[in-house]
Amino acid sequence: MQVNILAGGPRQQYPENLFNQKAGWIGVDRGALILIKNHIRPQLAVGDFDSMTVQELVEVKKNCSEIIQVNPVKDDTDTELALASAFEQLHADEVHLYGATGGRLDHLLSNIFMLLKPKFNQYVEQVKIIDRQNCIYFFNAGQHCINVLPDYKYLSFVSLGKVENLTLPDEKYQLHNQSDQLPVAYVSNEFLKSTASFSFSSGTVAVIYSHDAN
Known part of the structure; x- marks a missing residue:
């Protein structure tokens, strides 16, 4: 099963036809809201959702199959939590990660180097990070x-x-x-x-x- 994860990176970096894919979706924080606005119901929304207004969070909770809301003070990033959920909860055999590049360089480096952690390195060859270029x-x-x-x-x-x-x-x-x-x-x-x-x-x-x- 392929699972797509949409993080909160700049929309200018999205590949063309991103939202036409036939796959399960996980929205990371604001990525969940973007999926909903593009007529996709995420199987899972993950994050602390500190980038959303109260009204936006209500919309996400109403339109997601499941939501995992975590404390903003935590050891793992929202994207790491989403990746773990893709493999452990949704049993993905392939994960495509979008919205993980562009914007903040610390987020980009975190999204690459997280795959060196032992809990993710076992899945490393099943993960792709994709943007427009x-x-x-x-x-x-x-x-x-x-x-x-x-x-x-x-x-x-x-x-x-x-x-x-x-x-x-x-x-x-x-x-x-x-x-x-x-x-x-x-x-x-x-x-x-x-x-x-x-x-x-x-x-x-x-x-x-x-x-x-x-």
């Missing part, structure tokens, strides 16, 4: 093969912390057994054919498909 996949150590996505020209590999023996054997710009102790971004690579393979022996890598703004 980017699609981010996440991988743990191993041999991997990815496919070209239409309209995405660039392919970047980002070591999220210590990564050993990163090898890109058949991309436009090759890399062989590269080990890094700190996060490093190998950007603006490209596919040479319809698929590309890569491997690494330890760590977590984000693979970013991207294109320039229209």
Whole structure:
């Protein structure tokens, strides 16, 4: 089951036709209200809802199948709570996270680095972060093969912390057994054919498909 999560990032970063997808939806804080205004009834709304007026919160409670309202003083972010709910409560096998980029940089970094936490890292290859220009996949150590996505020209590999023996054997710009102790971004690579393979022996890598703004 695919579950989509809509966080509260800028609407200018939403992909086209975002609200036409056939999937279950979780709204994170104001994201729940945006879903409702686009005629989608979220299966779940999660957050402290401190960005809403009382009237807006009433509307969310009236139009969501279930709501989890938490104290604003907490250890986990609203998006982390939503991601945990997607896997543990809705039993998702794939999660697409929208509204997680653009706007505040601290939110963007939090949404990427949360996938290094042990409770989420077990699901890391089932999560994608998607906006108007980017699609981010996440991988743990191993041999991997990815496919070209239409309209995405660039392919970047980002070591999220210590990564050993990163090898890109058949991309436009090759890399062989590269080990890094700190996060490093190998950007603006490209596919040479319809698929590309890569491997690494330890760590977590984000693979970013991207294109320039229209």
